[in-house]
Amino acid sequence: MRSDPNKMNRGGAKILVLPAADLSATDDTGLVSAILAGDPRAPRVLWDRYARLVYRILRRSLGQQHEVEDLVQEVFLHLFRRLPTLRDPRTLPAFLVTMTTLTLRHELRRRWVRRCMLLGAREDIDPDLRAVHPNPEARQAVSRLYAILDKIGREERMAFVLRFIEGMELTEVATALGLSLATTKRRLTHARARVDHHIANDPGLAAYLSEIDEESP
């Protein structure tokens, strides 16, 4: 008779042994199952697999390369708490992006309140941008783009970033924001129009873009 590998008698002791599986090689379905079963190794594997995605979305949404670590941690804490509600483990990435947008929405609201209290002062763009863009004009252009995003609504901003900067499909944006496809399209159209308007009326950006246009073949 074959004994249960998880329950062995050894010298009178009942020993429960964790199955030896390489979780890093398992797919999202297996990974979610392992987490829900209480496998202590599984959360780390999920972190290793998806931390970069969360960092990237938060950075691109907020316009800063650093100081998003606390938010990333918050996203994963939400994720692990709400993982039992995930019906289809195959949708784990979408679920994670949804957790990210929830955290992002809260953070944007917090920053909006802070800006109001500081009478419109905008937090400066991350100084470490310099390392990424030695070109001061390019750096300034990115800074102005995010200044424009600060002027549009939070929901529009998130939709804009996910669609135009992160490059998500419309359906993915809709899922991440918890919206219908039609609402997502309307929101993106509105966001795009407002961003275009602000770009067109930003003399500094217009000058920069004109130069780029002239330099391009």
Added chain:
Amino acid sequence: MKPSLESQDSDRALRHLCELARTTFTDELSPREQAGWSRLDAKMAGGPRPRRILAVGFGLAAAAAAVVFLAYSWNQKSPSLGFRIVDETGVPHAAPDLDSAGRIEFSDGSKVTVAAQTRASVTAIDALGARIRLEHGRLSAQFVQLPQASWSIAAGPYQVLVTGTAFDVSWTPDTRALELWLRHGSVLVKGPNAGQGLAVVAGQHLLASATTGQIVLDAMAPAVPPALPTLSSADLAPAVSPASERPALASHEPSRAPRAAPAARAPAPEPSLTWPQALARGDFQRILDEAARRGLDDVLSGASSADLAAFADAARYGRKNDLAQRALLAQRQRFPQTLAGRDAAFLLGTLDESRAGRDAQTSALRWYGRYLVENPTGSYSGQALGRRLVLFESMHDRAAAREAASLYLAKFPSGPYAAEAKRIVETE
């Protein structure tokens, strides 16, 4: 002429700016960010923060031991248990900074002895019990068996759920190992690989590793070396656990404390048991029966302060509040200058709070006020101040509630009632 984008392709401009944003904000992680998992893991081990709960710190032991106690929801009907922290000599401390072991004494008679080099916290407390987090080191716990009692100890990803029992538990963060020795009763251990919970009964020993996922449940070794120092004659029954599995104890431990004991204690009552000892074992009926045999008047007029305190506690736990009240009043009358005599004022307040009606609330307020006059820095002072602001609020005495809230915030700005106090002050 000022350049304008009106004539330019807005699509092209937008694409360029978005491309700039993409190349600027990447998913490259700094070394610190790559190490973010460790921080997240530590946060998850800390568990979700209960809402409407605040913390107060407390230090224990040579390296760092702390007890943080948090508050409870305001809509509970029964008043919360009280507790106090004493050092190894049994002296209470409102905010102790101790060099060695200490003990948390709950008002229902439950006790948790904290070993040296241990860090633990009481994260929530209510009428039915408390939630304790063991961050590292070892505790020896004895919880009084009361109906619907609810106690739990969290260590890393594990939870030890208790109804009324005595056990030792240790948590080693470095190896993420939980170890448990059950002396009386039973507990339910939840955590990785424990499914819906693993029942551990008296005489069993559990070793669980959150790193490997292994859980070993076996019989406790027959050898019965001493547990934590018990610190006072009225303290816990000694624990039983293999000496090799216990952390080294400080050489200056009180030699009077440790005592060896059999793994399975005989349930028969011991004739020589003092009332405080009987109380520590949860044998309330024994105390009440003996008091009845001696005669209530004799007890109230002739018992020692320690026996009166034990009798009052036994009566309270036995839901005989009238007896408890008489014992506490006798304590105050006969031993007004003692700690027990002063603490009796607070306990009389909690008894009044358990009764319905405005008169009872007024009386509770009076007792809490008296306790604060006699013990402005006493171990129950924070709770007395907090209960006062809650009572004033429930009696719709806004001015008094605001005054009490301000006083509370001045003394305990991050105490368990601080959130409610701030709400009251800000509302006004």
